[in-house]
Amino acid sequence: MDKLKLKALYADLRPDLDQVEKELITSVASDAPLLTDASLHLLQAGGKRIRPVFVLLSAKFGDFSIERIKHVAVPVELIHMASLVHDDVIDDADTRRGRPTVKAEWNNRMAMYTGDFLFSKAIASLANIEKPYAHKLLADTMVELCIGEIEQVEDKRLYDLSVKDYLRRIRRKTALLIRVSCELGALASEVDDKTRIHLRNFGYYVGMSFQIVDDILDIVSTDEMLGKPAGSDLLLGNITLPVVYARDEANVSRLLARIEQGDTTEETRHELLTVLRKSEGLEKAKRLSNLYLEKAMNEMRSLPNSPAKRSLQNIALFMSKRKF
Template sequence: MKLTDIYWHLRSDISKIEKELEATVDAKHPILKKASSHLLKAGGKRIRPVFVLLAAKFGNYDIEKVKQVAVPLELIHMASLVHDDVIDDADLRRGKKTIKSKWDNRVAMYTGDYIFARAIEMTTNCNKPEVHQILSDAMVEMCIGEVEQIRDQYNWNQNFRIYLRRIKRKTALLIAVSCRLGALAADAPRDVQLSLYRYGYNVGMAFQITDDILDFVATEKELGKPAGSDLHQGNVTLPALYSMEHDEELRSFIMKMIKGDKPDKKVMKVIIDKIKASGGVDYSLEVSDRYLNKAYKELENLPDIPAKDSFYQIAQYIGKRKF
């Protein structure tokens, strides 16, 4: 099953979100317009707006109100990707040229800033002060997560706690907030909002861990970028972290081969094969499953409506996805 099959019943409202995204990133300046449009056309799972829409089903669902939350959340995610690509010096995302590659770093940074600004501007249409507070807190935490990732580049001695805190800030938090704000925008009961927030957090952690696993096991065609890109850039993710912790020889080999240089594909393949053989991928899958089980547990507290089944299916998809 494809992810889009799970929320096919939302296709009409997702189409509205897509059109709103196009209208929102439209800019008077020609370069900003082209760069923003290029990013939007690169596609994406639109998983955050989907979580918003599904969460809103637990309250008084009104797409005109809910989109005032769904669109800004996706814009914030998009803007963070543009900045990520500058930091990581990435030429490809989803198999297409990044903005920094197609234009340059300055255009990319200003495009990311512009998209962030448009997201904040759109949230002013929402008359719930709590939405603004939750969203701004999340953006602060995301920025801290990005700075921590820069700080920990090529830090081969970091521990699991540092990694988990970083992916919480980089990925899980925005997914958790998407679930909570969707419910909040639809005036769902507070206990439902908080259950959905915890569900989103656990799914978000599993989502990022799965991403980190795929960086070692998926093909370049599936990833839209070279396999092992994270480690290549000095970003130590869970499979590598586990493997280096349990194999000192492997740690020394990785530290020797990746020193801020860019090893060739043959060397990266050797490193990837060693990480797989040492159990790093299997352990990471176990950790991902633990988070997914916590997500399922949160769903047990929610009313039995179709959106609940969709949340179950999305969590199952994340645990099994190949790219």
């Protein structure tokens, strides 16, 4: 299973990740049991913990201390979790990672409160790091992430979405949080400025590649692999890069027109997946993902050789070639 292979790539980080996991559980404790239960529901659903991994590995280039670094790894994961809870409300999603979403287990209002709670807990966790620039970085990223959520709503059923608009959206949705994970890890461990900037750029390019691959997998993977119906994002009107590239093909255009008119049946979903899997849009999207991956690898070449560098390279390569 690909998820297990990925975890094997950062097995050396397991003791540090265990510390982060304990801190995550502690951080979502609340006097309001419902908020705690809803937060733990998402937390215990699992996840690859990619953002904390990037924090930890970037911090390895400096003066590493897990007692300090965990207060950076925790907030980036909490922000990621908060964005997932909000996304599920926006998309009216009932499952994530094969489990009921917070909005499905409770309701939309509870999901929104949970997301806000996780955002606030992220800010509280970073308060342990006495670096004003780190707080500005995280705050700016949270603002951009929220703008990205609004853009996702505004772009729904925007069937003439441009490549530029798509890239702007995934920049805010995914790439900026991975970028800030790398930069905050470097900041917290006193990494020199030159190395920090290379790590920041690496995180950004990996994030762009990662999200494009994610959108490809929403088309080529099975429902079981995704833990949700494949192509469900498309039926909801979330237009992704493979569709942008393929929408002028006759079969794709015909099916998009049906969806635009309200035909969102299971039959239509399967038909759309079939034609998209045969389209040129997938290959074009893969090529752009690979270009971002190449940019990420170029940033790594400027860093000193170390186990952390090799791990970052291997994880980036795996994330951009994964099949889950």
